[in-house]
Structures are given as C-alpha cells and as structure tokens.
Amino acid sequence: MNITIIGAGAIGGTLGAHMIRAGHDITLCDADADHVAAIREHGLIIEGPVDEFTVAAHAITPDELPDQITHAIVAVKSLHTRAAAELLRSRLTADGSVLTVQNGLTADHLIAAVGRDRVISSFVNVGADVMAPGRILQGNVATFRVGELDGGRITARVLALADALPYAQPTDNVLGFLWGKEAYGAMLWAGAVSDLTIADHLEDPRYRPVMIAIAREVLAQAPVRVEGFDGFEPDDLEGSLDRLAAFNRNSAKKYSGIYRDLVVRKRKTEIDEMLRDVNGPIFNKVAEIIHDIEDGRRVNTRANLDELAEFVAALPASPANPAS
16 A cells, blocks of 8 residues: 555554555655654664564655645644644545544544545554654554444455554444543553553552543443453453553553653643543543643652542542442
C-alpha cells in the first residue's frame, strides 16, 4: 500500500517502520523537524525487546506534503487532530481514506474535514515511546483492531488495512474496543498523577477502589457493547487489575504516555480532549490534578493518588462507585 502517516511519533513511527520493512510505500510526516532530520540521516530506528531494526524512510514535515494523498493514517496526539484534519481536507482524493490510530474518540474532526465515508477507525494498545529523534522503543505486542465507524460489517478496505498493518485484525465493533480503551485509559490517567509505574498503581491494594470506580464511571457512559483486550474485561474489573498489571510488567514500556508527557517531555497532555469524551466526578478530579501538574502547581507523586483515593472513598454510593 501507498500510505502517508501524519504523526511519526511513538505509534505512527512504529507502524510505519514495520510497514516499510514489509515492503509498503510509506511517507512519514511529522511536525518535529529534529525527528524528521534524524530519520533522513540515519533511518528510523526501532529498539526494545520486541525487535531491533532500522529502516530507510521517506520523512517530511507538514509543509512538504504532496497536493494529493489517497491513503492516510493519522497518529498525532488527540489535541492535534484538528490540525491534521486540515492538512487532509484539500489533499485527500475522492476515492481516498484516512485511518485514525489515536487515543480517544477523535473521528469527528476528521469527518468534518473529509466526510464520514472516508474515515476508518482503530483501537491500538501497542506500547511505544519516542526515546530521541529518529529512535522509538516498542515496548510490547498488544491488541490492534481496525474497523468501520458504524460497525456491523467488515469491508474490503478494512481487510486491506488489517493485512498491511502489523498486529492488526479486523473488527465489526471498533467503537466497543475504543470505549474499553477509554475505561482502561481512565485508570492510566489516574495512575499518571503519581510516580508509580503502570503495574504498580494497578495492583496496589490502596488504589484498587480508585481504579475500579473510575473505570465503572467511564463504562456507564459507553453507548456500545464494550470489548475486552489484553486482560481488560469490562464485566470483571477486579480481575482485570491483576491481568493488566501482569501484562504491563511484561512490557518494556513501564510508564504511560501521559506520565511521559508530564514528567519527561513536559508538554501538554490530551486531558482536555478526553474531557470531551467522558465526564464524571472522579475523572473530573483526575483532570483537575493533571491540569495542576501541567501548570506547575503540583508534581507527580503518590500523594496525589492518595488524595484521589480519599476523594473516591468520600463519594456517595452509586452504580459506578458501589463501595462507598
């Protein structure tokens, strides 16, 4: 396939590197000029326990995009989706399509730019981090599903993408996987206010009520049947914590991308985009703490998670928080 990947960071770069190695014609587009320059000079380097390889890649910045693009993958942070959609608005051909491999429910920005019938969605749980310009750590192999936004059928274009992308499988319920990721992601947001690894904050008995309550809060808002993945099962959140902790202990990616944005890269997170998707007292409290960290009023520490645990314990009992 001939595909332009907009956003060649952790996920976009990992997928692109594997596809280049498999023989696909991939263009990597990224706004980070240093990242693009490093790829041009040294190739794109994938490292870590999954595989170690380097591919020569065609890397460009957004101002170098061609006038016409037939197939695109959007892999930018969700807060940059609107900008990526504008890059495609006048470039995507009439018979073209764009696949989002982002966190969150980001398809609406792409739909507004290119039309609903040209947007395909996916759920990606593969863990990866940009370690330096041109270098990406792939921490694990995990669930990857591609599907039509409206579900109910698996089309030829979904099958073609699933065949071309590493680890991908087609699904007729991609939104069910995305809402599962929203619930699991809420646990990661809660844990990221601390300095604990993903596995540590998921299995620590002091914080299990927080993790279960915030996941239930999100699941209560899901408009579709939620799918399980990589140890997460919406009907068994207690058991999910043990399975997800074990899954993350076996990954070289120990901290979430949220934590790395706050502590390592010191940049704005996707929290405001997440607040478009979900709401509720627990997640709103997490967002308040995240905003404090972003603005320098707090640092990532276990004390924040202790505060969150006290907040959850004080909430009145509800279907989302029956333990209170």
